[in-house]
Amino acid sequence: MSTETTEKVVEKKAAEALLSKRRKKFVNDPLNDDNPITVQVLGICSALAVTTQMRPTLTMAISVIFVMVFANLIISVMRSLVPTRVRIIVQLAVIATLVTLVSEVLKAYQYDMYKQLSVFVGLIITNCIVMGRLEAFALANKPWDSILDAVGNGVGYSWIILAVAFFRELFGSGKLFGWPVFEAIGIENFPNNGLMVTSVGAFFILGLIIWVQRNKTGYVEH
Amino acid sequence: MQQSNTYVIIFSAVLTIVLGGLLSMANQGLKPKQQRSVELDTKKKILGSVTDLGKKKGQEVLDLYKETIESSVYDIEGNIIETDEKGAQIIAENVNIAKNFKKPAEQRLYPVFIYHAPGNKEAIEAYILPVFGKGLWGPIYGFVALDTDLNTIKGISLDHDKETPGLGARITGKDIQARYVGKKIFNESGNLVSVSMLKGESNTQEALDAHHIDGMSGATITGKGVNNMLLDYFGYYQKFMEKKGTATNKVASL
Numbered sequence: 119m120s121t122e123t124t125e126k127v128v129e130k131k132a133a134e135a136l137l138s139k140r141r142k143k144f145v146n147d148p149l150n151d152d153n154p155i156t157v158q159v160l161g162i163c164s165a166l167a168v169t170t171q172m173r174p175t176l177t178m179a180i181s182v183i184f185v186m187v188f189a190n191l192i193i194s195v196m197r198s199l200v201p202t203r204v205r206i207i208v209q210l211a212v213i214a215t216l217v218t219l220v221s222e223v224l225k226a227y228q229y230d231m232y233k234q235l236s237v238f239v240g241l242i243i244t245n246c247i248v249m250g251r252l253e254a255f256a257l258a259n260k261p262w263d264s265i266l267d268a269v270g271n272g273v274g275y276s277w278i279i280l281a282v283a284f285f286r287e288l289f290g291s292g293k294l295f296g297w298p299v300f301e302a303i304g305i306e307n308f309p310n311n312g313l314m315v316t317s318v319g320a321f322f323i324l325g326l327i328i329w330v331q332r333n334k335t336g337y338v339e340h
Numbered sequence: 341m342q343q344s345n346t347y348v349i350i351f352s353a354v355l356t357i358v359l360g361g362l363l364s365m366a367n368q369g370l371k372p373k374q375q376r377s378v379e380l381d382t383k384k385k386i387l388g389s390v391t392d393l394g395k396k397k398g399q400e401v402l403d404l405y406k407e408t409i410e411s412s413v414y415d416i417e418g419n420i421i422e423t424d425e426k427g428a429q430i431i432a433e434n435v436n437i438a439k440n441f442k443k444p445a446e447q448r449l450y451p452v453f454i455y456h457a458p459g460n461k462e463a464i465e466a467y468i469l470p471v472f473g474k475g476l477w478g479p480i481y482g483f484v485a486l487d488t489d490l491n492t493i494k495g496i497s498l499d500h501d502k503e504t505p506g507l508g509a510r511i512t513g514k515d516i517q518a519r520y521v522g523k524k525i526f527n528e529s530g531n532l533v534s535v536s537m538l539k540g541e542s543n544t545q546e547a548l549d550a551h552h553i554d555g556m557s558g559a560t561i562t563g564k565g566v567n568n569m570l571l572d573y574f575g576y577y578q579k580f581m582e583k584k585g586t587a588t589n590k591v592a593s594l
Binding site: 170199200201202203204207208211212215218219222223225226227229230232233290291310312314315316 | 343347348351352355356359362363366367370373374377378380381501504506507558
């Protein structure tokens, strides 16, 4: 889990490399040490709501990464133009536009998924991670740095919700991506755990992930 | 940095126009594709209640639908309706069952989809009726295919918005839906009794007569929702069934 952060970056040039040590930190930190879900405790609602199965979770993860990358990029490009007094509304407008685009595209090309995720795609707008990164990072940093930051946080969010979905679908319905795992390996009557399909199950798994992670990174709340 | 009010207003206006323009362009551009997705989804469900679509996709489904389904709309008295009050033609596939559900039962439109065997336009194989009701967390809906005697269930396809995955959401599963096949909705004396799910799973064979099927453990309320939905809608279509004549005749001859 902590391997990403221990990677060493060898050289540093006069003109900063596209992935310099400083920039790698933008991507690596949110994956683990500064994870948006487990450390910053943002985006919990969707982590509980969409993670009963792998497939919708993956769609959600891709959608969130897409929205974050473009929102961060757009806000970062506009950062010297955005009037300070209305910046929150500007951020919201940009996010809402991107989310609506995602929703429209899903409706056209992945109608089944669109129905399944229904309201949760729209709720990306209120996902605290997206706006949190715009406010905390994109408004003060250059476009490329902002993209890296968005990728880092997006992937940091995604791997946690995918991990939660993995355990919930496996133990809740005995499947992965709708494929019956236990039947395939010869266990016919594996009892499904009803707790896992409710949001409570997500809380337990999230709690266990945070426990393991903090045990490894030594992070403590101050 | 403190900007003037004029700047803030101009900035907001430009942003709104740009973003609004972008969204309406996306909406217009994707509309045909979206309408097709919705249409395909409905037709898939209608056909899914009588045949196994297997791996058929997109155009294949639409072609099969065109070949085998004939649709019409009835009122609660079993009279065919062709135009609405404004004189516009009513298309059964476009009747929004969820919106109709909010109206009183007497004012609703009741579409009927008649299924012919592929390649045989004359012979009626099944009558497919849409159903709509309330589950535990949200609406449940689907299509029931009745055999030509308008009594035996030939197949059913059920769907839901918010039922609990692994519990109530199992109504979308093939295993649950297969339990309905061959069950009767009228009893020997010709009264409508519908088909209901029992509480709990693995009920005894004696309990599973012509009008009862095994339930889903942990999803009793969703099961009740399905039971009520079926009973209600068979009731709404009863006049239609009587007018088709076959229902009563068959029952009399039992």
